[in-house]
Amino acid sequence: MTNDLLGRHRAVLPDWLALYYEDPIEITHGEGRHVWDAQGNRYLDFFGGILTTMTAHALPEVTKAVSEQAGRIIHSSTLYLNRPMIELAERIAQLSGIPNARVFFTTSGTEANDTALLLATAYRRSNTILAMRNSYHGRSFSSVGITGNRGWSPTSLSPLQTLYVHGGVRTRGPYASLGDADFIAACVEDLVDLLGHTRAPAALIAEPIQGVGGFTSPPDGLYAAFREVLHERGILWIADEVQTGWGRTGEHFWGWQAHGQNGPPDIMTFAKGIGNGMSIGGVVARSEIMNCLDSNSISTFGGTQITMAAGLANLNYLLEHDLQGNSRRVGGMLIERLRSAAAQVPAVREVRGRGLMIGIEITRPGTDEADPKAAAAVLEAAREGGLLIGKGGGHNTSSLRVAPPLSLNVAEAGEGAAILENALRSIQ
The missing domain is CATH 3.40.640.10 (Type I PLP-dependent aspartate aminotransferase-like (Major domain))
Known part of the structure; x- marks a missing residue:
């Protein structure tokens, strides 16, 4: 079914309309900080539709x-x-x-x-x-x-x-x-x-x-x-x-x-x-x-x-619900956890950002040269682990972008960080 949908996408939409992943996914529904694809796989969403799902998926008040x-x-x-x-x-x-x-x-x-x-x-x-x-x-x-x-x-x-x-x-x-x-x-x-x-x-x-x-x-x-x-x-x-x-x-x-x-x-x-x-x-x-x-x-x-x-x-x-304060507290914990993990991965040049807006720059180890293939590999590995993140950067798209909904809790931040740590290690 996904392959059929991908073929239809390619037949009627522009070639320059980018899709994530070698095997693109169709997101069918979401709740809180999680989304599900058409095959029933659940993902922790650390990108929020490009920083757009700001509070939570299917927030009852909205x-x-x-x-x-x-x-x-x-x-x-x-x-x-x-x-x-x-x-x-x-x-x-x-x-x-x-x-x-x-x-x-x-x-x-x-x-x-x-x-x-x-x-x-x-x-x-x-x-x-x-x-x-x-x-x-x-x-x-x-x-x-x-x-x-x-x-x-x-x-x-x-x-x-x-x-x-x-x-x-x-x-x-x-x-x-x-x-x-x-x-x-x-x-x-x-x-x-x-x-x-x-x-x-x-x-x-x-x-x-x-x-x-x-x-x-x-x-x-x-x-x-x-x-x-x-x-x-x-x-x-x-x-x-x-x-x-x-x-x-x-x-x-x-x-x-x-x-x-x-x-x-x-x-x-x-x-x-x-x-x-x-x-x-x-x-x-x-x-x-x-x-x-x-x-x-x-x-x-x-x-x-x-x-x-x-x-x-x-x-x-x-x-x-003071989501700004939550972003400061949970985001601060998340960025320190990711910096600690990244210190063990030579391909990570820098972990930067503030609050729940965190960038991880991937380069060829020991250099400032961008490594877009390695960044794409981390994106794929995170998805396999059940985590959706984004990518960007001005140097051949070699930065990963982490931007969960602002209601992210401590347990979810820890879960996402563990998946991302494994994904980063996978490129060594």
Whole structure:
């Protein structure tokens, strides 16, 4: 049956639509932190549909909210007043930390970043964008144009002029040998030099922790130092929180707060986890930026009632059960367990991350050379052991990504770590 489904997939869907595993699986249902495939195999889910199942699979509070809303009305567009959309926007505006914030809902992180770019370029009257090397911001024409990761950038054509800044990857590149303070100073100096050679950009867009890039990040405070330089020149800061938001990093509710010494971003984008599987994305911006567009605009599917009902229920559950605190506690234990195991595996170059957002970089032992085959082998071995993880990275996809639902408990973290330890040992 799976082979038949795979053949049908290949017959009608694009060749570039990636599937995990040599023998791809069909996930049929899930509960809590577990999912099942069509053959009845149960897996501990440490990837959550690419960081999207944020709280739990089949969370009763979310499924109840969706069912009840579906029984009333599913959709009406933004042309009509929408109570769930207004209520969720009020909550997000308050949580964002952005003063006088306005919220616009989209259907994905790609569309959210697309909207942020539209706002920034219109507000600043400039189509020049600063982006980070090794970054990823989506698959639309404009977001591909600012993606600093060759493996996820299928075209060099773009409506934007993009200039790439150094600093998103702490342990690679020309400044890797420096201490944190000197690393930040060197990256700021590079930014200032870059700005001296170009017309004033509209904005810098940056992921506080690079998701597709392999969960890499700069030292805390880098973007605060960047913001000081940008603010002096009127350049906006867009924080891409599509993967880092809602408490996943444990220490902060938003990733930007590790760099918030000079205030919040001017624009923030979000998506993925807030819907717990429902299609929600969005943009938060200061009112003068959000309101700068001088033409009509609506959204057909952004903010539809059924997705907003899911988002409200999911956000309430996350806050009431302190899933940010759980991410800090359980994630801290998990990352230390994985670092201890990785110390015995020469192919593991680094275990990094914070909270329940952990990256494991695989290289050829004794070198910094990526080993995508070994990383793929770990992915396969983990699946054989009953664990689903992800992969990414800017160096030929050689990083494993671990990002379970934020309700992960200590026993499940230990179970997943044991499976992953065995999978890592299998490549020696």
